[in-house]
Amino acid sequence: FGTGAEELDTAPLRPSGSGAGTRTVTVVVPTFNEAGNVGELLRRLTEALPSRFPCEVVFVDDSTDDTADVIRRAARSCPFPVTVIHRDEPVGGLGGAVVEGMRVVDPMGRGWFVVMDADLQHPPDLVPDLVDAGIREGAELVVASRYRPGGSRAGLAGGYRVAVSRSATWLAKGTFPRLLRGISDPMSGFFAIRRETVAAALAEEGLRPLGYKILLELAVRCRPATVTELPFAFQDRFAGASKSTAREGFRFLGHLTALRTAAPVARMLLFGLIGLTGFLPNLLGLHLLTGTGLHYLPAEIVANQFGVVWNFLLIEVLLFRDRRHRHWADRVARFALLANADLLLRIPLIAVLVGALHFGVLPATALALLTTFVLRFAATEALVYL
Numbered sequence: 001f002g003t004g005a006e007e008l009d010t011a012p013l014r015p016s017g018s019g020a021g022t023r024t025v026t027v028v029v030p031t032f033n034e035a036g037n038v039g040e041l042l043r044r045l046t047e048a049l050p051s052r053f054p055c056e057v058v059f060v061d062d063s064t065d066d067t068a069d070v071i072r073r074a075a076r077s078c079p080f081p082v083t084v085i086h087r088d089e090p091v092g093g094l095g096g097a098v099v100e101g102m103r104v105v106d107p108m109g110r111g112w113f114v115v116m117d118a119d120l121q122h123p124p125d126l127v128p129d130l131v132d133a134g135i136r137e138g139a140e141l142v143v144a145s146r147y148r149p150g151g152s153r154a155g156l157a158g159g160y161r162v163a164v165s166r167s168a169t170w171l172a173k174g175t176f177p178r179l180l181r182g183i184s185d186p187m188s189g190f191f192a193i194r195r196e197t198v199a200a201a202l203a204e205e206g207l208r209p210l211g212y213k214i215l216l217e218l219a220v221r222c223r224p225a226t227v228t229e230l231p232f233a234f235q236d237r238f239a240g241a242s243k244s245t246a247r248e249g250f251r252f253l254g255h256l257t258a259l260r261t262a263a264p265v266a267r268m269l270l271f272g273l274i275g276l277t278g279f280l281p282n283l284l285g286l287h288l289l290t291g292t293g294l295h296y297l298p299a300e301i302v303a304n305q306f307g308v309v310w311n312f313l314l315i316e317v318l319l320f321r322d323r324r325h326r327h328w329a330d331r332v333a334r335f336a337l338l339a340n341a342d343l344l345l346r347i348p349l350i351a352v353l354v355g356a357l358h359f360g361v362l363p364a365t366a367l368a369l370l371t372t373f374v375l376r377f378a379a380t381e382a383l384v385y386l
């Protein structure tokens, strides 16, 4: 590891689980049915990682084939420790696997995590370069980027996947312009990050990646102070096929929303926005129901429920996806109750504001709307999605 030697060679060559203060390079590799790739990956890592540095490789395997056995067999000829964690009940997909791999090493240890794919689309000989660059530039995060001059995405087969990848990059950077400023390729699955940078979030169980975008999760939740990038050429797959499906696209949108709404204020804003869109089904319902000749008062009441259902579905998917602990019928009932309590509370509140406190009708209504909205948001968090 060239210039990094002084930082790394103080530690003995052993797995990082064996003591506080060790400095290791822990390569974390998520695998899902990669039996045809892991042998070649370990062979190329053996060539790439100089044996005078403390390195280890941790596989987190969600496979339904014999990938784990193939790794264990190939590991016998490796000069570095290889750990295989097999998950029978995988959570969080690729990103969840990476977090699980980071959890097994000594939390007090120093050094680096390098995250890479098993299919050799990420060139193993770049691993030492990533760590070197981080040490040389004092960076906390080093991203291998396809979009830096000298990088390429040859292995991203087809114009469709290039377009999807590009839009996802823009969307992520648009959502987090400040946090992702120095990162040209936040969708990359190949990067090195200092263990100290992720330690706090790991300890607080604060990492909840959803699917493929583990770098996005770490960049947003761990906020590395300094970031640098190295260009790399995204290779063709060595064997097998990509595990990415259309479902990953939806998971990415869900992941981005979860990250953006991590703060209560952001969550309340989205809650309010969703509430506003509820006017649409409400008015449409009213139009249809009165069209059938129904009196407008019962129509109002029924149409209001259209808005309630619409809002409920949207907040379930966009806002509280990972907080749906109660039974769904229980959640619907509580949500509907709150939505109607909101109406019941607003009228007496307006009456008090106007009658006792001498507010004008308009400011009183505005204040009551705001108050009941904030109350309803707080109650939804506390009583429906605790």
Ligand code: GDD
Pocket: 029, 030, 031, 032, 033, 034, 060, 061, 062, 063, 090, 092, 093, 094, 097, 116, 117, 118, 119, 121, 156, 165, 187, 188, 189, 190, 212, 213, 214, 241, 242, 243, 244
């Ligand atoms: N443990 C685990 N669990 N591993 C998984 C899972 C999972 O559910 N899904 C995929 N993997 C592993 C694969 O076995 C492979 O080692 C790695 O994650 C990447 O999966 P691929 O299926 O090869 O992904 P890709 O090539 O389509 O996407 C890669 O490149 C994208 C850039 O275009 C990933 O690195 C993406 O994160 C990246 O955005």
Ligand code: MN
Pocket: 117, 119, 121, 237, 242
């Ligand atoms: Mn791949």
